[in-house]
Amino acid sequence: MxxxxxxxxxxxxxxxxxxxxxxxxxxxxxxxxxxxxxxxxxxxxxxxxxxxxxxxxxxxxxxxxxxxxxxxxxxxxxxxxxxxxxxxxxxxxxxxxxxxxxxxxxxxxxxxxxxxxxxxxxxxxxxxxxYPEAEMGERIAHLIAGRIVDYIEFGEGFAVATIHAPAPTHNRPLADCGVLEAFGVMVMAVRRAGEEFQHAGPDTVVVPGDLLIVSGPASKVEEFAGRAHT
CATH class of the missing domain: 3.40.50.720 (NAD(P)-binding Rossmann-like Domain)
Structure with a gap:
């Protein structure tokens, strides 16, 4: 919780x-x-x-x-x-x-x-x-929507979420994706199928099917997660 x-x-x-x-x-x-x-x-x-x-x-x-x-x-x-x-x-x-x-x-x-x-x-x-009931309801809504695997929202509208890697991050180093500049979120860690989460650096290459841990303003995190389904 x-x-x-x-x-x-x-x-x-x-x-x-x-x-x-x-x-x-x-x-x-x-x-x-x-x-x-x-x-x-x-x-x-x-x-x-x-x-x-x-x-x-x-x-x-x-x-x-x-x-x-x-x-x-x-x-x-x-x-x-x-x-x-x-x-x-x-x-x-x-x-x-x-x-x-x-x-x-x-x-x-x-x-x-x-x-x-x-x-x-x-x-x-x-x-x-x-507000535990309200926050749990919001978390469940995110999970049901299928865009977000896990979600925690902190005070002042800041969120950390586990999401499916969106298309703009696929097959190139994170430094070339400009995620922070373009979408306002930071990629903190990456997990490939069958592996553990690894710290994400500028040279980390994300491929389709990866999971990402991202952080940033809640609205930006939600918007970025939605790009996994576009």
Missing amino acids: ADLFKISLSFSKGDSVVVIGLGRFGCAVAQSLLRLGHDVMGIDRDEQQVQLWADRLTHAVQADSTNVNTLRQLGVADFPHAIVGIGSDLSASLMTLMALTELQIKDIWLKAVTAEHGQIAQRIGAHHVV
């Missing part, structure tokens, strides 16, 4: 993280952070969900995350990063965010389910807002 990738890249190794809301998104983030060597405290008001994750997280606590004093007693103020993964209760999500801002957490991520939810969260004090 793109959001997990973005969140993971933002933390220094070994940082402690509090994940509030142990639903599908919160648990997926928590598991990824644990694999990367972070200590993770999970907080949820559902006792059954907390018990389910008690042996998997560094700490798992049943608590009301909307109460700033409760969070302070749990030591949340000492965490450099907080992730609010509450999606089913917008009021609880925003009240939790307010409590975290009162504790002056330096890096707060929030899962938003609507654009309005995200806009309010940013005004209250969220440093990062992610």
Whole structure:
């Protein structure tokens, strides 16, 4: 999932993280952070969900995350990063965010389910807002369209995608194709059938059937991928 990738890249190794809301998104983030060597405290008001994750997280606590004093007693103020993964209760999500801002957490991520939810969260004090459902829907649309093999869109409209090599790149070195100048994207790696991805350089020759990893503005990446079918 793109959001997990973005969140993971933002933390220094070994940082402690509090994940509030142990639903599908919160648990997926928590598991990824644990694999990367972070200590993770999970907080949820559902006792059954907390018990389910008690042996998997560094700490798992049943608590009301909307109460700033409760969070302070749990030591949340000492965490450099907080992730609010509450999606089913917008009021609880925003009240939790307010409590975290009162504790002056330096890096707060929030899962938003609507654009309005995200806009309010940013005004209250969220440093990062992610829209996992919307981004997953966009990724699936790209895959169904058949132009893109894999797709990750980051903030500010930047994307990285695996695509079928478009005709303008076939049978000549990348330096001669002028991909960046003509299409506004960068070819980062190339994979031939039956081989592993290799770093792409100016002398790399692309042939029909190759897969490319490209990066650039999302609109440019989509346009360039479409040339594989023209």
